[in-house]
Amino acid sequence: MSVPSQRFVRNTLLGALDLRDYEAVRAVAEPVSLARRDVLIAAGQPITHVHFLESGVVSEVTATPGGRRIEVNLTGREGFVGVPLLLDVDRTPYESFVQIEGEALRVEGVAFLRLIQAHDALRRCLSLYAYVAHLQTADTAISNGNHTLEERLARWLLMCHDRVPGDALPVTHAFLSTMLGVRRPGVTTAIHSLEGAGGIRARRSQVEVLDREKLKAAAGGSYGMPEREYRRLIGVAP
Amino acid sequence: MPRYFLNIRDNDALIADPDGDDIPDLDEARTLALEIINDILGRPNVYGAPGPWQARSFEITDETGTVLLTIPFASV
Numbered sequence: 078m079s080v081p082s083q084r085f086v087r088n089t090l091l092g093a094l095d096l097r098d099y100e101a102v103r104a105v106a107e108p109v110s111l112a113r114r115d116v117l118i119a120a121g122q123p124i125t126h127v128h129f130l131e132s133g134v135v136s137e138v139t140a141t142p143g144g145r146r147i148e149v150n151l152t153g154r155e156g157f158v159g160v161p162l163l164l165d166v167d168r169t170p171y172e173s174f175v176q177i178e179g180e181a182l183r184v185e186g187v188a189f190l191r192l193i194q195a196h197d198a199l200r201r202c203l204s205l206y207a208y209v210a211h212l213q214t215a216d217t218a219i220s221n222g223n224h225t226l227e228e229r230l231a232r233w234l235l236m237c238h239d240r241v242p243g244d245a246l247p248v249t250h251a252f253l254s255t256m257l258g259v260r261r262p263g264v265t266t267a268i269h270s271l272e273g274a275g276g277i278r279a280r281r282s283q284v285e286v287l288d289r290e291k292l293k294a295a296a297g298g299s300y301g302m303p304e305r306e307y308r309r310l311i312g313v314a315p
Numbered sequence: 316m317p318r319y320f321l322n323i324r325d326n327d328a329l330i331a332d333p334d335g336d337d338i339p340d341l342d343e344a345r346t347l348a349l350e351i352i353n354d355i356l357g358r359p360n361v362y363g364a365p366g367p368w369q370a371r372s373f374e375i376t377d378e379t380g381t382v383l384l385t386i387p388f389a390s391v
Contacts, residue, residue: 225363251334260351262323262332262373263362269330281333 078108080182088129088182089155090206093313098199101192102129106182111135111175117158118173126183127159133179134240136256139171147221147258150214151233153240154179155307155315160207162186163193163200176256177237177247205310213303220299221258227267229257231296234277234284239304239315244286271295317377319344321351324372324385341375341383348373348384352391 083099086092091099111117111133118124118137128135135158137150149171152158158181161169184192193200213236220229233256237246250268254261268279276291277284286292293300307315316337321344323330338344352373355362362368372387 222360226361227363249334250332259361260354261334262321262351263355265330265332266323266325266371269325269328279333 078110078180080106080108086182087131087154088157089313089315090157090202090311091129091182093202093311095198098196101196102182102184102199105188105192106184109181109183111179111181113175113178115175116172117175118161118169118171120170120172121168123168124159124162124186126185127157127162127189128181128183129157130154131180131182132242133175133181134177134237135173136176137171137173138255141258145258146255148256149217150210151236151240152210155240156206156210157203159186159189160210162189163203163207176252177241202311206307209303209307209310209315212306216299216302224297224299226257226259226263227270227295228297228299230264230267231271231276231292232300233257234271234286235289235292235296235300238286238289238292246284246286247282248284249282319383320376320378321348322374322376324374326370329374335378344375345384345386348375348386349391352386352388356388356391 080103083092083096091102117128117135130153132154135152136148138146138148140146158173193203220232230253234246250261250264253264257264271277272279274291274295276288276295278287304315316339318335319338320332320335322332336347338347355368356365359365369389372385374382375384376382
């Protein structure tokens with residue numbers, strides 16, 4: 078594996094940069110494979126690298142007081158993992174791990190700090206993303222507090238669908254129950270109901286998206302604001 | 316450890332548990348099912364109004380699909 082030329086890069090942020098800024102990233106980036114459950118940022122530990130995702134999905138999770146894990150952010154090839162480093166923060170209480178395998182271009186922490194000091198347009202682009210990521214987390218909190226489990230599941234499936242090629246999402250019910258912070262039968266029942274509405278088809282360890290518009294309707298308005306802001310601020314579709 | 320499936324009976328529909336859980340015995344499976352029912356009925360802000368849930372039952376099966384135990388949500 079080598080770092081692709083900008084024409085072939087799949088990360089949306091890197092694709093949106095000026096060629097000079099991209100080449101500066103390319104000079105210090107290293108391609109890596111992301112296996113399911115790889116931890117990119119360990120809770121409370123120094124952040125060693127930022128990862129620009131080329132494919133796959135990374136979840137940021139926290140533990141509830143009851144010890145259950147719940148997702149606070151989801152990143153795919155539209156973003157990068159390591160926002161704290163951009164903000165001059167060396168560690169975070171949350172963990173980021175790979176939930177759908179893929180590839181990334183990673184940059185070591187010190188090299189990353191030099192990059193954003195020397196390339197203001199790059200720093201600005203990543204800051205816009207950091208803001209959209211904040212909106213996504215805020216929307217997740219709003220949706221956890223105000224939307225039904227079925228609506229939250231529909232929103233999550235749409236966000237996951239945005240970040241994987243094709244329509245088959247490799248997720249188990251157990252996995253979804255962790256992401257949404259609920260009991261598995263709650264997820265199974267919500268999946269059954271979304272299936273009944275024609276939005277998805279569930280298989281073992283897989284959910285196939287059949288009709289995005291139906292899923293959007295089922296999300297009850299909980300999906301879409303961060304995606305619209307991404308388009309408005311960064312100027313390309315996430 | 317045997318695997319038990321906590322399927323949900325919703326009137327005519329059977330909502331299958333595709334993954335199952337590895338649990339020491341049926342008593343433990345019953346305990347888990349009761350815990351889940353209490354959690355679901357006790358947190359309507361997460362799982363929705365108790366009404367529709369109270370019309371459902373857990374149908375616990377083994378790996379061959381034999382129904383070993385039925386627990387109506389309304390019985391808890």
